Amino acid sequence: MKKTILAILPVLLIASAFQLSTTHKNKPAAPIITADVKGRIDATLKRFTDSGKTAGVSALIFEKGKEVYFNAFGYADREANRPMDRNTIVRIFSMTKPVTGVALMTLYEKGAFQLDEPLSKYCPEFTNMQVYKGVDANGNLITEPAKRPITIRDITRHTAGFAGMEIPALAKLVREANYMSPNNSLSEMAKKLASLPLEFHPGDQWAYGPSVDVQAYLVEKLSGKPFDQYVKETILDPLKMTNTHYVVPENDLNRFAALYNRSDAGVLTRVPDAQANAFNTKDWALKPGGFGLTSTLDDYMKFTQMLVNKGMLGNVRILKPETVKLMSTSHLSDTITKRLWLPSKGRVGFGIDFAVRTQPPANKEENNGVVGEFFWDGAASTMFWVDPANELTAVLFTQLVPFDKVKLHKSFRDAVYGEFNSAGIK
Known part of the structure; x- marks a missing residue:
């Protein structure tokens, strides 16, 4: 009898351990909101x-x-x-913004675009973008060509480099362009924004700005609505x-x-x-x-x-x-x-x-x-x-x-x- 119990003991222990682990695994997590x-x-x-x-x-x-x-x-x-x-x-x-992102991604699911495609493929206003380098002795802007195109991924994660208000010389241009005037259509907004130099090369930094408004314009272009x-x-x-x-x-x-x-x-x-x-x-x-x-x-x-x-x-x-x-x-x-x-x-x-x-x-x-x-x-x-x-x-x-x-x-x-x-x- 003693030999029999000893023989089956490992089996009983394994079964017991399995039952405990299964019970623990299936036990629902305690609610957060009590x-x-x-x-x-x-x-x-x-x-x-x-x-x-x-x-x-x-x-x-x-x-x-x-x-x-x-x-x-x-x-x-x-x-x-x-x-x-x-x-x-x-x-x-x-x-x-997240509502806009969801709208854009419904078009992604339809195969309308890929995230790493150039934005300019669908919105040609953003072709051959220039990037701010500084100002010369007379206060004139110095720019250089962007190292790479703005991608659609850039406008979904705020790495496009669109001009903002942090650099005085660019801030002046932003105010003059007034691209976010409520009287502008999304198309007019995009044209005015694309005419400005970028603040940094696409993908180099994270900077909050009009990227999601450009997403809205892209939705219009891709959906036709x-x-x-x-x-x-x-x-x-x-x-x-x-x-x-x-x-x-x-x-x-x-x-x-x-x-x-x-x-x-x-x-x-x-x-x-x-x-x-x-x-x-x-x-x-x-x-x-x-x-x-x-x-x-x-x-x-x-x-x-x-x-x-x-x-x-x-x-x-x-x-x-x-x-x-x-x-x-x-x-x-x-x-x-x-x-x-x-x-x-x-x-x-x-x-x-x-x-x-x-x-x-x-x-x-x-x-x-x-x-x-x-x-x-x-x-x-x-x-x-x-x-x-x-x-x-x-x-x-x-x-x-x-x-x-x-x-x-x-x-x-x-x-x-x-x-x-x-x-x-x-």
Whole structure:
């Protein structure tokens, strides 16, 4: 009997170990958003409105396909005593960019272009670009031919080198060209932009600029449709994003949030409506890819849920899983060391219209997040992220300029994931 038990003991141990490992493997991960976490988020967001750091704030979080958090605090319109709520329409500014990227990549899936093709193949305005070298003794620009053409990949990851406001001599030309005037069509915008020297050789640096507006122009060229029409037909309508527009419908203006400016002294003042609403209450010629859309929490959540579900929402497929993976993988090589303010977002790279977290937070001062998450934000301090590891998506809305000087995003992320832990987030 003893020999028999000894003989089968190794088998029993192996079976037991297999059962334990299988049980552990199949055990679902603990949820991120628990009752305690909801309370922590509530307290965090309420603190920002109670202290007057922002007039109103709202947030929506989905985890594993289900809504796990929503709340709103403060005012969409403080002067009218109108509370921030689920149906408030806000200016999402640069959160327009990922929508543009998805529109472009639907054409990529159809074989309309390859990422490393020259942009000039489809937009000849960008042929034979010149690059700024300096100015001579008389103040005249010195330029040289670009070492290589701008590629489509460059305009999806902000490495094209388009002229910005950092170099005075180029800034003067940018102001004179006024390429982003709302009276310009995308075609006129592209011609004026292409007439300016580049700030650096394509692929040499990361610099935020009009790259995504050029993507919108490329969508028009490849699809043969106005950009806003293509976005509506390809993304907004299929996802039932019925509250997302460039121009806020007149009967929805009562839901449109006011925009607030916070001074260095911490005083919150309303940006005059004539200025704040100028772009979104008139049907301008320019339908930019880089900014301009307005949306609601639920609408934008549909977009993020499509992304976390690898290109699909319900029965509607917008992109293939491999395309979402391509977009949410960093395309910045280590040779691109000059990255403007991108490192302020955390230890991230940049994919196709998303920042992509490549390493865990280094310390408690860095924005919290999970490796593999992809995200972006908007000039009025809105933000979203997609966390594939936890199947979690978060959308945060407020209407505050300048961009997040109050560290709302850092506080919100800490409230969701817990404060920095050197062992890492779940």
